[in-house]
Amino acid sequence: MSSAPLIFAHIGDLHITKAREQNYIDLLSIVAQIETELSNQLDFVLLPGDNADNGLPEQYKLVATALKMLSIPVYLLAGDHDMEQGGLDYFYQMPVARQLPLSVAIKGKRCLFIDVCGSGSGGPDFRIGNQQFAWLQKELDDSKNQDEEILLFMHTFPSDLKDKDEQVKLNRLLETYRVVLVDMGHTHYNEITNNGQTVFTATRSTGQIEEGPVGYSIISINQGIVSWRFKHLADPFPFVLITAPADYRLINNPNQFVSGKYRVSATVFGSKQIERAEFQDAQDEWTEMIFNNSQKTWSAEIDAANQPLNSVTVKATDQTGRPGQWTIHPATTQYKLPERVKDGSDVDTIGAWTENGVFGTQLGPNRNGKPS
Known part of the structure; x- marks a missing residue:
């Protein structure tokens, strides 16, 4: 694989x-x-x-x-x-x-x-x-x-x-x-x-x-x-997508909880060359990431904080000095996953994720639409 x-x-x-x-x-x-x-x-x-x-x-x-x-x-x-x-x-x-x-x-x-x-x-x-x-x-x-x-x-x-x-x-x-x-x-x-x-x-x-x-x-x-x-x-660009670990809202397997040292990986999009990428951990410290040319990803190791939800921010800066960043919240085993219905509908929705363009209002012209 x-x-x-x-x-x-x-x-x-x-x-x-x-x-x-x-x-x-x-x-x-x-x-x-x-x-x-x-x-x-x-x-x-x-x-x-x-x-x-x-x-x-x-x-x-x-x-x-x-x-x-x-x-x-x-x-x-x-x-x-x-x-x-x-x-x-x-x-x-x-x-x-x-x-x-x-x-x-x-x-x-x-x-x-x-x-x-x-x-x-x-x-x-x-x-x-x-x-x-x-x-x-x-x-x-x-x-x-x-x-x-x-x-x-x-x-x-x-x-x-x-x-x-x-x-x-x-x-x-x-x-x-x-x-x-x-x-x-x-x-x-x-x-x-x-x-x-x-x-x-x-x-x-x-x-x-x-x-x-x-x-x-x-x-x-x-x-x-x-x-x-x-x-x-x-x-604007650069545009950062953290590809690992999983945000707590998207965990679909128990092996996606973080513990000890875990790897953070990100892909940075944009036509301008990226000069550097850094991650910020729960202690608000910025650490440089390493670029993997074969996979076109930036990565680094980070220590998991002893709490249900961690916070990881990746910031990338291109050759013009313009930054782009994104934050996710990985979960440790202290976090309790919600109960699931698993009927192939939107009943297991993660709800609003406003900073990611998911407003949770479900306004639309089809039968799934709900009144405002």
């Missing part, structure tokens, strides 16, 4: 209609930023569905035109809006679109992209179907035999599947095969749910949103540790 983290950017539901609309302008800005500032450090970019608001060919042409700027792989899911014309023919006419379901192995991780909208007709008729379940079962078996970490990409939470039996079946597979991450669209707001084994993440829509400024998320999987950080489009 590769020791280098898998890192990807998630651009939320686009709902593209016309070139003059703000969401298309935002998409162009996001894609340009990813290409110029992050592309050499990302493994791929994900679009989680609802790419074209009405599933029309002229809308897909706009999406395809924007994505031409990217030099790294792009994976697209289908959403219910992509089905508004009764099928996905126009979706698959985009040069970048690949037939779903799709399995891709990257850095010792198995990335599985599935279509839960292919039998719908524009509404929230989310299904997997027997044929795709058989494919999924085979991929999970193969991945287990090769000792790979498993990531699943789908348009919506498993609990939104129309067939209750499919919900149960998918949740059972997630548990049996210890799927690390399920990454989704559809909610239209930033959401993180952690059932104690699988972390479910959704990123705010680029096209339809009631909370927070436009942006995209950057997600890392590092030997089972899930890291998630929202990047506001206007935020």
Whole structure:
């Protein structure tokens, strides 16, 4: 298994209609930023569905035109809006679109992209179907035999599947095969749910949103540790993502508690050369980190504090003198993990993480939306 983290950017539901609309302008800005500032450090970019608001060919042409700027792989899911014309023919006419379901192995991780909208007709008729379940079962078996970490990409939470039996079946597979991450669209707001084994993440829509400024998320999987950080489009670089240890909100395995000396690792994004990176521990002391060129990460060892939650801040400074930093809170065994429901819904939400763009208000135009 590769020791280098898998890192990807998630651009939320686009709902593209016309070139003059703000969401298309935002998409162009996001894609340009990813290409110029992050592309050499990302493994791929994900679009989680609802790419074209009405599933029309002229809308897909706009999406395809924007994505031409990217030099790294792009994976697209289908959403219910992509089905508004009764099928996905126009979706698959985009040069970048690949037939779903799709399995891709990257850095010792198995990335599985599935279509839960292919039998719908524009509404929230989310299904997997027997044929795709058989494919999924085979991929999970193969991945287990090769000792790979498993990531699943789908348009919506498993609990939104129309067939209750499919919900149960998918949740059972997630548990049996210890799927690390399920990454989704559809909610239209930033959401993180952690059932104690699988972390479910959704990123705010680029096209339809009631909370927070436009942006995209950057997600890392590092030997089972899930890291998630929202990047506001206007935020400056360098941009720090701590890829280990796990923040207490994202612990999905008891081996992710910290104790004694433990390693802190971070990836720093930005086109300018990073001159130095430092970490700050609970004693407010700054210590320099070492750059690992093969993994493109900064790392150092730190002593765990004897308390339930620790605090670790990583600060990176580029050649212009501009700093960027991020703070997480690792947990020791003194921290008691919350009870989990594990039903494939947002019931195991981590709640608000305001400094990370997760407001917990769940404002959105779909059935998951809650009134303010």
